[in-house]
Amino acid sequence: SSDSSIIISRFREYLQINTAQPNPNYREAAEFLVSQANFLSLDSQVLEFVPGKPLVLLKWPGKSPSLPSILLNSHTDVVPSEHHKWSHPPFEAHLDSSTGNIFARGSQDMKCVGMQYLEAIRKLKASGFQPLRTVYLSFVPDEEVGGHDGAEKFADSEVFKKMNVGVLLDEGLASPDEFYRVFYAERAPWWLVIKATGAPGHGAKLYDNSAMENLLKSIESIRRFRAAQFDLVKSGSRAEGQVISVNMAFLKAGTPSPTGFVMNLQPSEAQAGFDIRVPPTADPSSLERRIAEEWAPSSRNMTFEFKQKTSVYDKFGKPILTALDSSNPWWALLEAAIKKANGKLGKPEIFPASTDARYFRDRGLPAIGFSPMANTPILLHDHNEFLNKDEYLKGIDMYVSIIEAYASFDEQTRDEASRAEL
Numbered sequence: 082s083s084d085s086s087i088i089i090s091r092f093r094e095y096l097q098i099n100t101a102q103p104n105p106n107y108r109e110a111a112e113f114l115v116s117q118a119n120f121l122s123l124d125s126q127v128l129e130f131v132p133g134k135p136l137v138l139l140k141w142p143g144k145s146p147s148l149p150s151i152l153l154n155s156h157t158d159v160v161p162s163e164h165h166k167w168s169h170p171p172f173e174a175h176l177d178s179s180t181g182n183i184f185a186r187g188s189q190d191m192k193c194v195g196m197q198y199l200e201a202i203r204k205l206k207a208s209g210f211q212p213l214r215t216v217y218l219s220f221v222p223d224e225e226v227g228g229h230d231g232a233e234k235f236a237d238s239e240v241f242k243k244m245n246v247g248v249l250l251d252e253g254l255a256s257p258d259e260f261y262r263v264f265y266a267e268r269a270p271w272w273l274v275i276k277a278t279g280a281p282g283h284g285a286k287l288y289d290n291s292a293m294e295n296l297l298k299s300i301e302s303i304r305r306f307r308a309a310q311f312d313l314v315k316s317g318s319r320a321e322g323q324v325i326s327v328n329m330a331f332l333k334a335g336t337p338s339p340t341g342f343v344m345n346l347q348p349s350e351a352q353a354g355f356d357i358r359v360p361p362t363a364d365p366s367s368l369e370r371r372i373a374e375e376w377a378p379s380s381r382n383m384t385f386e387f388k389q390k391t392s393v394y395d396k397f398g399k400p401i402l403t404a405l406d407s408s409n410p411w412w413a414l415l416e417a418a419i420k421k422a423n424g425k426l427g428k429p430e431i432f433p434a435s436t437d438a439r440y441f442r443d444r445g446l447p448a449i450g451f452s453p454m455a456n457t458p459i460l461l462h463d464h465n466e467f468l469n470k471d472e473y474l475k476g477i478d479m480y481v482s483i484i485e486a487y488a489s490f491d492e493q494t495r496d497e498a499s500r501a502e503l
């Protein structure tokens with residue numbers, strides 16, 4: 082219908098704004114979002130915790146503003162792309178007329194979600210729905226570079242405290258099958274650099290304790306650990322988010338020469354960097370011990386340093402996860418809402434990478450990661466990232482159902498009803 086073609090044009094318009102790191106056009110994105118908010122008669126506010134990095138905060142006031150509010154979060158930045166390796170330019174948002182696929186950086190991660198929230202609100206408003214709880218939408222900068230100037234400062238702010246948020250939705254991942262993926266936790270990023278030193282010497286001499294040999298022993302040990310973790314995933318005994326992943330990010334060693342590297346000199350220093358992701362269910366102290374004793378032992382002239390080390394524990398010393406039991410009514414509401422909209426949900430998972438949700442979970446808030454993309458290959462951060470228009474439209478209906486359920490949820494009534502049952 083023409084209705085859905087307008088919806089798709091608005092999505093493409095947002096995708097066409099080049100918000101790629103490291104120089105995102107945040108101003109244009111903020112202007113676009115504020116104009117969308119004006120069309121929808123939502124209150125809007127542009128916060129700049131860091132100058133030049135606007136966070137757009139929209140508000141749909143509820144009839145009972147004292148009830149904890151709902152926060153729908155999405156990030157406005159996207160990762161860079163190698164334009165020449167794409168079949169269509171990543172900021173053209175090309176719509177393939179035969180398949181309905183929309184190609185753009187951010188089509189999955191996560192401009193789809195931000196616009197789907199807005200489209201769902203448009204539909205709910207058109208149907209006459211009025212929220213009981215206040216619904217907020219935050220469009221935050223800098224998620225792809227760690228969220229320090231965006232969600233982290235927002236979660237720490239007075240503005241956020243006054244919002245009295247009761248539950249938050251943030252991004253998930255596409256699913257190649259018909260089941261939507263949903264996330265209740267994420268792995269903590271540890272970015273480790275290990276350094277080896279050793280005596281320099283002639284390239285023809287065999288001797289112990291060279292920097293290269295010392296580093297290679299560590300790399301071998303790390304590889305064995307990686308393979309064992311990966312085997313747990315390959316055999317199906319653990320999900321991706323339940324194991325510790327380790328991947329080498331860089332290797333740096335050698336003595337430069339005008340034609341490359343000096344070949345007959347064994348260098349006195351060598352280092353390697355690793356992206357490690359630690360699930361909240363793992364024991365971080367045993368990994369710390371492994372790093373100090375096996376991966377970078379001082380007995381082998383090695384040192385190590387973390388470029389990033391996020392705790393798996395929250396402010397209260399508990400593993401950072403959102404409960405999915407009866408203590409968290411938002412989970413059951415989400416399940417029911419998706420079912421009601423004819424969506425199928427997979428088993429809840431631990432997100433393998435990091436999202437801004439961690440800054441909110443860290444404060445004890447329930448946060449659920451969900452990007453409604455079923456029947457879709459996982460292409461975030463990849464070439465030719467795309468989302469099919471029909472999947473996008475289906476996702477809007479999921480949010481209509483979820484926002485309706487969340488914004489109408491009256492804990493008091495539920496508690497009274499369950500007391501009456503007893």
Ligand SMILES: CSCC[C@H](NC=O)C(=O)O
Binds near residue numbers: 227228434
């Ligand atoms: C640790 S901050 C980086 C956040 C980034 N998020 C999405 O890819 C990630 O690498 O998981």
Ligand SMILES: [Zn+2]
Binds near residue numbers: 156
């Ligand atoms: Zn993302």
Ligand SMILES: [Zn+2]
Binds near residue numbers: 190225461462
């Ligand atoms: Zn991303």
